[in-house]
Amino acid sequence: MPIAPDPAVLYPHVAACGSLAEALQAEAEGSLDAVLVTSPSSAPLLHATVASLLPHRAPLQISAWMHERRWSIRGEEPFQNMPLIDGETNDLAEVAKAVRMWHDGAALNDIRRAAPFVHLTGRFEVPDHDxxxxxxxxxxxxxxxxxxxxxxxxxxxxxxxxxxxxxxxxxxxxxxxxxxxxxxxxxxxxxxxxxxxxxxxxxxxxxxxxxxxxxxxxxxxxxxxxxxxxxxxxxxxxxxxxxxxx
Structure with a gap:
């Protein structure tokens, strides 16, 4: 198995910001200023999460790939921990759009329209767990x-x-x-x-x-x-x- 490059080498612009969360804030050009985006101290360049205003959405997970410059997202419902959306892209600005809309509680189809890399899994939201x-x-x-x-x-x-x-x-x-x-x-x-x-x-x-x-x-x-x-x-x-x- 090939050795993964240093994340700071693979993602120099993220490293310059200090974390993936801060890089997303920079890419959003102000649209995420009021949104709490966090990265773990253990791997700040590779991971970030953002909560949603909707209680029936788990925090959106954003992950950087280890061997090439690319990002993945996964947005779950918290009762079953099954994905409602996922997707991958090499455009961090597109990820920032999805982050904002997931946080704001936009409809799943609207998230897809705003950020076309987003893949809808076919599941729909069931807030009352019927x-x-x-x-x-x-x-x-x-x-x-x-x-x-x-x-x-x-x-x-x-x-x-x-x-x-x-x-x-x-x-x-x-x-x-x-x-x-x-x-x-x-x-x-x-x-x-x-x-x-x-x-x-x-x-x-x-x-x-x-x-x-x-x-x-x-x-x-x-x-x-x-x-x-x-x-x-x-x-x-x-x-x-x-x-x-x-």
């Missing part, structure tokens, strides 16, 4: 992620996600993935309660269903709809509405 809305938000993010994938088996994986979403019983459960295996929970994050089989899209275009994690002991199928139909039949009876997993 479990049905959190479940819908997670499905929306999962469907968008499947659509954006660039892997060779992207079409098969997307077909699996769409077939599962089309089933009302599965759509009412909270979806999550581990190693690209689709699973379901009767509770939202942060504490999942796994229920039912595990579904997988295989590299050869088939679909597997299994009782356990990354298992296909219940069978392999030529179509996503067949696999999903079997998964539905193996769900326990009497499942109620999804509840909060906290």
């Amino acid at each position: 479990p049905a809305c959190l479940t819908e938000s997670e499905w929306q993010s999962m469907r968008q992620e499947a659509d954006e994938l660039a892997y060779a088996w992207q079409e098969a994986y997307q077909a699996l996600i769409e077939a599962a979403h089309a089933q009302p019983t599965l759509r009412s459960l909270y979806p999550f993935t581990s190693h690209w295996a689709l699973r379901f929970s009767t509770t939202t994050r942060p504490r999942l309660t796994v229920v039912g089989p595990c579904l997988m899209a295989n590299s050869d275009g088939t679909y597997g269903v299994g009782k356990g994690f990354i298992s296909q002991d219940l069978g392999q199928f030529a179509t996503a709809h067949e696999a999903v139909a079997l998964a539905v039949r193996h769900l326990p009876s009497g499942l109620g509405p999804t509840t909060l997993g906290g």
